[in-house]
Amino acid sequence: MSMTQFVSLFQAAIVFGTVILYGAMGEILTEKSGNLNLGVPGIMYLGGIAGLAASFFYELNNPAPNPAVCLLLSFLAAFAAAALGGLLFSFLTITLRANQNVTGLAITIFGGGVANFFGGSLNTLAGGVGQISVAATSAVYRAKIPGLSSLAIGDFPLGNLLFGYGFMAYLAIAVAIVLWYFLTRTRAGLNLRSVGENPATADAAGINVTRYQYLATCIGAGISGLGGLYYTMDYIKGTWGNDGTIESLGWLALALVIFSVWRPLNTIWGSYLFGALTWLYFYIPNLTRKDMELFKMLPYLVTIAVLILISTRKKRENQPPAHLGLSYFREER
Amino acid sequence: MRGVTKTFGSVIANDRIDLDIRQGEILSLLGENGSGKTTLMNMLSGIYFPDSGEITVRGQPVTIRSPKDAFDLGIGMIHQHFKLVDVLTASENIVLGLKEKGRLNLREVSARVREICGKYGFSIDPDKKIYDMSVSEKQTVEIVKVLYRGADILILDEPTAVLTPQETDRLFDVLRNMRKDGKSIVIITHKLHEVMAISDRVAVLRKGVFVGEVSTSETDPQKLTDMMVGHAVTLNINRPLVEPRPLRLEVKDLTVLTPEGVRALDQVSFQAFGGEILGVAGISGSGQKELLEAIAGLQTAQPGSHVIYHPPTPDEAIAGAHVPVAPDGEELLGKNPRQIHRIGVSMAFVPEDRLGMGLVGSMGMADNMMLKTYRSGRGPLLNRKPPRALAEKVKQELDVLTPSINTPVRRLSGGNVQKVLVGREIAQEPSVLMTAYAVRGLDINTSYTIYNLLTEEKKKGVAVIFVGEDLDVLLELCDRILVLCAGHVNGIVDGRTATKEEVGLMMTNLRKEAAGV
């Protein structure tokens, strides 16, 4: 593999990885509270479309859009829409005690429907697929640090490799570190983990189980939604494609949660590894398209291997939260 | 506590109880199973709320509605079932849910934990994960957790039930250190020797009623036993003597380990005969469950254990319907539950939650009747006719109150569920019938129905093993009584001649004579 190819694979991996990194981090936060939200794809859809729609209408009505407003508007819209999806999930599963798997799948159907419906409408409004223009907003998301990104050591484009991404790629790493710190080093994080492991014990210790579950699920969904936002704004440069890519990315994010054994720091390199595995075929010479498809199987196969490994090794730290997927309510006396 | 009363449904768990806990003393709360000790203490720790009566702490009348309220008052309870998160460390569990100021500093927490440990003589590694801990370490974490929250009234619910003698001694040293420090300690127990060893005062409960309190120095185990078990009550249970009584089940050196590796049963040996009811007495958790499960094939026994089954001779009334086995006895250990069942060994175990393992809650009586027999008959289809007929029969004969035999048994009342369970086992025409807690929670009439059923079985020549809680019942129903204590057979006595005091003492490990079989 030549240097240019390596650089290009590296970059592709990071950009691709960042999308699922957001999705996985949000889901880790959610799952740590014991909620298994299979609606991640739907949530990411919601985040993506809300961010896009917000900036689209803003730019449509303002000939000279202010970059800061563009950023704020789309960012908040994406987070809020996704968190609302999380709220819906929380209400159904925590308050109404519905089954988490079923509710999550319904969220995926619903989120995909909403996003593609409005995405399609936006396309129509803009005059056709690929015609949506949120140039100003997309530019903000894609802006690189000027000097740094063109640094090079000899032929090696170090600057481009490390600094050649929009700010959300770095934000994702920051969020992962904050999430790690929150879960392992703070009181609230400790309480949250105990809720996901053993809600009865947490309850007895005076922790408000319901509040923790609601907050973790909604904020987690918000973070997942940012993955959708990054995808629309940066990855596909501020447009909308009705091709179901976000959905498959959402499932990949769920896989990443397992792969990283529920640890935020693992998701960082895990996501880039998934990105690299996904794009690897592109850089291996003489591959037919068939072989490429087989290559794309890799992230899932690796995840299955990890899943089997953690279940056979039985190392306690690596297990899913013990109460994952079950609803908790104090038994009536 | 003054005049504290708590009822569950129609059952009075605590009836106008007055109790004082003084600073700097260890109080034992003594009573048999179901005498209301734990319920009383749960009201102090905020799990239950009393129906009436008042609680005063340091002269102030208080309302305790939640464990948090109790903590705020300095009351902490260590439950029998630990409330710990397995994947967290000791320190993490200890600070769980605390709303302290400042950021979480686990090193500081560990230091304080060590300090508390040093002060009272515990030893524990604050950074060890709970799942790596032994039972006694987990208990220590629970105690430290309570102390960390500043409790000065500690309630321990049967703290020694899960400990080895050495661990118990260590715990008692710690408790004495705490007493020296001015803490008040309540130990819920039914072990007399521990009461004598550790406590300053003893309060005795019997069937929800406060019997009295005495200073430990002014009493002895015999007096305490009398207070605890009360006078024998005549129940007038019919107890015919059946002849002949052939040997049916021979248990030799049966040893069973709990998942934690503790010996739940230690070299248990006894014989059960057809035509008699063998009672099993013992404080709950002495190995009764493991004993029955091991015989029924649900527990793995340690090598060297034997359970030999001697089948009835062909001319006996109960000889039919079962898979024939070697006439001079066959080893049951190593067979699976289904094989053992088909040989003719039945078990009706009424777990605490009743539905836990004997019945399928969402199914009706009819479908539950075939839980163990659904495989009978050829072909892949279920034959629902026999279970339906059986369900109707059980319903009628035992007076099961249910809208129909297809109503999910979950909706039946406790007594009816038990009738279904026992009725099903009897209907298998077993040659060995084991029941545990068959009358738990039942009213008098239903209890008698069950007693009569068991006696009928005995008359047929069945070997009945009856694990019971109420000594009065055991003494009037059973021909012989085996007394289990902490996994040991503490003796087998004749049900017709033994006294309540005698059995009570054996249950609490005071008399250790291996009475002849």
Place this chain on the structure above:
Amino acid sequence: MSAPVTQHEPAVRIVKRDSIPTWKAWCIRLLAVVLALLLSGLFIFAVTHLNPVAVYQGMFEGAFGSERNTWVTIRDAMMLLCVGVGLAPAFKMRFWNIGAEGQILVGGILTAGLMIHLGYTFSTPILLCIMALASIAAGALWGLIPAIFKARWGTNETLFTLMMNYVAIQLTSYCVALWENPAGSNTVGIINMQTRAGWFPKILGQDCMLNVILVMTLTVGMFLYLKYTKQGYEIAVVGESANTARYAGIKLSRVYIRTMAISGAICGLAGFISVAGAGHTISVDTAGGRGFTAIIVAWLAKFNTFVMILIAFLLAFLEKGAIEIASQFNLNNDASNIITGIILFCIIGSEFFINYKLVFHRRKEAAGK
């Protein structure tokens, strides 16, 4: 020492219901659907300012307006039903088989492959049998793998089956590339367009009558299997409580593996029906998310296969109807997913009111002073 905070008992308490008359439960569900239609109507009105009644009318026409439309709706409902029937035993056992999507696809792949390669070797009836058997085997295998790991090591089946879907999807993409026709189209095209070899034959003049017959047979069969066979009884016991199953001498691992093989097999057969009886092609959309939707169908029907018929038709109606109004009113097809979502949320939420009741009571005075 601070005085304890006095807490009142909450004004509303949630109590589990012992039982509810069936008619009442269905009333609640019906109410949920009505509420969902109202909400969807509001949504439609808000977005399009069209009269929701006219839109619903349009939907109805789209789904059942013509004979052709009706049959397409029936065909789709049958597909959904078939997968739901396949999932029923697994779910009744409380085994979360999220992998139907993959099981359908592997069944479809084998069917398509055999159709392409043996289309000229065997006559259609024989070919159909071979394809059916092959798809059953493939689906069963796909279901078996997670079951074996669950039985042996307790591997989380929800996540395992989920991942198996994507392995199957990529496998499908691979096969599409392999059998591409015409070259460069990245599709397989309609297989055996001229010869119709391996296609479901017309019965009573209807293309998809065989689909109906097959799926209805399965539906009835599964109902009987779960209710009247020893294996069905075992599934019910295992689903209720693993402890009770142990007590009854049931080998859990064997039931897990056997049931998942059956579940996967039927989903695989659904792939066969989808390819040989409907699409006559294979693509990653052959399953089209039905593996997921069917989970909801099976769950909402409480594993009663006859109730599934109802739910499957409701969802198929929504989808077809929404596609119709999309073209009629210039909306896009994805509106159907929104409406489906709303209806699902309402039905899922309504289960709460069937299982629990709310008890309102006056606040008690603090009794323990």
